[in-house]
Amino acid sequence: MIELVELTKKFKQIHAVKNVSMFIEKGEIVGLLGPNGAGKSTAISMLSSLMEPTGGDVRYLNKSMLKNPAPLRKVTGMVPQEIALYTELTAEENLRFFGRLYRLRGTELNKKIDEVLEQIGLTDRRKEVVNKFSGGMKRRLNIGVAMLHDPELLIMDEPTVGIDPQSRNYILETVKRLNSEKQMTVLYTSHYMEEVEYLCDRIYILDKGNLIASGTQEQIKSILSTEKTILVQANRLTDEFVNAIKTNPTVNRIIVGEMEITIIVPKEVNIFSWLIKLAEESGLELSSVNIKTPTLEDVFLHLTGRALRD
Numbered sequence: 001m002i003e004l005v006e007l008t009k010k011f012k013q014i015h016a017v018k019n020v021s022m023f024i025e026k027g028e029i030v031g032l033l034g035p036n037g038a039g040k041s042t043a044i045s046m047l048s049s050l051m052e053p054t055g056g057d058v059r060y061l062n063k064s065m066l067k068n069p070a071p072l073r074k075v076t077g078m079v080p081q082e083i084a085l086y087t088e089l090t091a092e093e094n095l096r097f098f099g100r101l102y103r104l105r106g107t108e109l110n111k112k113i114d115e116v117l118e119q120i121g122l123t124d125r126r127k128e129v130v131n132k133f134s135g136g137m138k139r140r141l142n143i144g145v146a147m148l149h150d151p152e153l154l155i156m157d158e159p160t161v162g163i164d165p166q167s168r169n170y171i172l173e174t175v176k177r178l179n180s181e182k183q184m185t186v187l188y189t190s191h192y193m194e195e196v197e198y199l200c201d202r203i204y205i206l207d208k209g210n211l212i213a214s215g216t217q218e219q220i221k222s223i224l225s226t227e228k229t230i231l232v233q234a235n236r237l238t239d240e241f242v243n244a245i246k247t248n249p250t251v252n253r254i255i256v257g258e259m260e261i262t263i264i265v266p267k268e269v270n271i272f273s274w275l276i277k278l279a280e281e282s283g284l285e286l287s288s289v290n291i292k293t294p295t296l297e298d299v300f301l302h303l304t305g306r307a308l309r310d
């Protein structure tokens, strides 16, 4: 349905997106995962023709959209990261205002407003002004605005940042529902790997403007098939303990949290008993040592040496 072909964006000093190629098939939920500043917003701004690329192409149904983006715009709903609503107006008035911009009128508009309010779970709050809404409700209304013209493709730019867990859950479930009931195609950008793991059929991982991995979750995780991840939790950590692990030649990578350490070693390496002995020698009490099944976070760590949320 949509293809990004070697898409590039350079700002003066910054090469924000470097030769990124992606495709989105009809009916898929595709994830674009990467830490802050990875280039996700820049990539989707180019995809939705809000920003001109420095190089490359955006194609919709095999036609370039760079000179004439109208066909793609018509079928795209964009949920921006920033809330774009009139806070003095009610939920319903906002939808009416934006619906008119999409040239909806009369009963068609009323019907659409009712349908969207239902989908975002704000039917009973429709008469309330937006500045009384919680962050999560504003985000839901922001999504509703993008759905007014029945888009085939919904592009969501980190739609759950800074909201309460309940609203976040609601948004994730709404995306799933729209996809399964209305066959809506979704491009979902996030730096929360668990959201992308939960929602997406296929995933692209972006870091510093580069696409560093892509495929289904299984394909991406198979990058780690030669390694395993060990999670060590302790009541406290000491430099001595951490340094000993860091300098163990069988350890490929390590990430240190406040009370836990993630260690990546080759699959065949067994450092369980060594770790326990080391903890004893360092006077640490370990609360658990577990082998984790790989997550996308582990893949990111493996590929970049950094945590996704650094």
Ligand SMILES: Nc1ncnc2c1ncn2[C@@H]1O[C@H](COP(=O)(O)OP(=O)(O)OP(=O)(O)O)[C@@H](O)[C@H]1O
Residues within 6 Å of the ligand: 011, 012, 014, 015, 016, 034, 035, 036, 037, 038, 039, 040, 041, 042, 043, 158, 191
């Ligand atoms: N208009 C701009 N002018 C200059 N630099 C920019 C501009 N927009 C983005 N950048 C830079 O491009 C890089 C990628 O930013 P982008 O917003 O696309 O990342 P992101 O993955 O969406 O991260 P975030 O989650 O923080 O929005 C960053 O280094 C950013 O500072």
